[in-house]
Amino acid sequence: MHTTCHLMRTVVQLKSSLAIFGATLRRCTDMLPKRMKISKSSADSLKMLKGRTGVTPNLICRIALLLSIEDGEQGGHRTCDQDGNEFNSSTLFGDHGLLFECLLRELHGELDTKACASTIASHIEVGLDRLRKSKTLLELVEHSGLTSANVGTNM
Numbered sequence: 626m627h628t629t630c631h632l633m634r635t636v637v638q639l640k641s642s643l644a645i646f647g648a649t650l651r652r653c654t655d656m657l658p659k660r661m662k663i664s665k666s667s668a669d670s671l672k673m674l675k676g677r678t679g680v681t682p683n684l685i686c687r688i689a690l691l692l693s694i695e696d697g698e699q700g701g702h703r704t705c706d707q708d709g710n711e712f713n714s715s716t717l718f719g720d721h722g723l724l725f726e727c728l729l730r731e732l733h734g735e736l737d738t739k740a741c742a743s744t745i746a747s748h749i750e751v752g753l754d755r756l757r758k759s760k761t762l763l764e765l766v767e768h769s770g771l772t773s774a775n776v777g778t779n780m
Contacts, residue, residue: 656735657714657726661707661742663749668709670753678762683716688769689752690725690745698732700751701744717745 663671663686671682678685693700718725729736733744759765 656730656738656741657718657722658738658742658745659714660711661714661717661745662711663707663709663746664705665708667705667746667750667753670757671710674753674756674759674765677760678765680762680765682710683712683719685753685756685765686712686717686749687719687721688765689749689756691728691752692755692769693748693752694728694732696751700748701729701733703747703751705747705750707743707746 671685674680674685675682714722729741729744736744756765756768759768
């Protein structure tokens with residue numbers, strides 16, 4: 626099982642590699658939806674976690690998504706409503722949309738936009754299950770696996 630730290634290092638390495646081939650790959654990135662909704666329970670969790678930690682919902686979603694992806698493809702198969710918050714892809718993924726798309730493709734293969742939105746919402750919900758108990762920013766970091774004890778300088 627990979628640690629979150631290892632996954633983050635892999636993402637950084639991927640980003641470096643993708644910078645070289647970025648122009649070609651950017652033309653192929655049509656899997657991620659332009660807009661997507663998360664579940665009502667995920668939206669409620671995000672609101673609670675933002676209040677407790679001060680971290681914005683889009684960043685909490687990124688952490689939750691990475692945590693679930695780290696655990697494997699089963700996190701993307703939970704059936705959940707999409708009655709919660711709606712995010713623009715650029716808000717949800719920031720400058721890292723291509724990296725998230727590559728991680729999702731590696732785990733789930735090619736998905737159409739609708740299936741991709743559902744898979745992302747599922748991964749976010751599963752990842753939030755691990756983060757829900759966080760009461761402070763420090764606890765959020767601890768529950769994400771990014772503690773000072775296991776974060777290397779090569780990140």
